[in-house]
Amino acid sequence: MDMQGRRISSADLHRVEEELGVCLPNQYREFLLESNGGHPRPNEFMSRLPRGNDRMQIRYFLSALSDTDARDLVWRYRVFCEENTSDLLPIADVADGSMICIGVARHNQGAVYFHDYYAGFAKPHPAQLGEQINYRLYDSFAAFISSFVSVLESEVxxxxxxxxxxxxxxxxxxxxxxxxxxxxxxxxxxxxxxxxxxxxxxxxxxxxxxxxxxxxxxxxxxxxxxxxxxxxxxxxxxxxxxxxxxxxxx
Structure with a gap:
């Protein structure tokens, strides 16, 4: 996967974890140390969503210590937690405006989720109707990264x-x-x-x-x-x- 964000150290990540108040999953931690977000190439992954769209596109992965708030892990997590569960950490933006999150609690540590961003603004809230807005896609970050596929121009x-x-x-x-x-x-x-x-x-x-x-x-x-x-x-x-x-x- 071809991507690169601002280089960071283990000490930087430790500081980020303290600001987040969570322990980052090991596989995702290694990913940040190696790439620290950015634009993936290829950028399509197998979504495995129940609603039938088998492929989705990542716009970019969020970064630790980004100079841009909207792409910074800590800033996005704080905004996310204002309306959503704190056991998921946003890590990437999907092309349709939704998000990819990773589990940071004991019960879902390291699992990768699709967060239906726009559904969360429906009135009444989908959770009040017993509907999902977070879908578990993969049990590990490595499995998620392995799902990325090259897209032929003819398939666009x-x-x-x-x-x-x-x-x-x-x-x-x-x-x-x-x-x-x-x-x-x-x-x-x-x-x-x-x-x-x-x-x-x-x-x-x-x-x-x-x-x-x-x-x-x-x-x-x-x-x-x-x-x-x-x-x-x-x-x-x-x-x-x-x-x-x-x-x-x-």
Missing amino acids: SPLKIALAQDDVDGLSVLLDTGQVGLEDTNVAGHSLMEQAAIRNACGIMRMLFEAGVPIGRALELALKNAEFSPKHQQAVSLVKALIKERNCHR
Whole structure:
């Protein structure tokens, strides 16, 4: 796996553990000493989620002693614990905005989990309905790393490419040829508008709005991404404007 963050020492990790108030699993500790986060290549892993999407993408692994709060282990753990269990430590961001966590309590030490970030903001909270937002993927960090797979260019969805590049013409072709439908959703249940909001694809969002696609949870998703990436304020501003415009025409 090709990735590299800021180099740290065992003494640095000991200080991080003291700030976290947890003992880092041994395999994950070795990973931090060797790589300390960063962008993985390849970046897809076998998710084994019950909802059917067998592959997911890692945006980046968090780092110890990062200069950027949103990518720092301690900062993210403190934010995470404000609304979630303290026995899971966020260690990576998934492309859809959710997180990969590792167990740091006696009962789940070293196990790797998928945290459904957006489900945690539903009202009422999924836990109150007996629904899961944390899914155990692997029993060890080593097993998780071994699940990463290389992705052939031909396996990359044309829709994902269009969204990533905010390619309005490209999406138009997919719609005109029936490869994509305006009412389509992805494996996470996100509509095209919501996927565009997650990707900060403002041109596509405007196009979908004019085609009558509902706004759905686009504002909520854009707001959450804007917490960690200022450029996503563009999507937030656009969705607010679209909501206002739609309300004026009612």
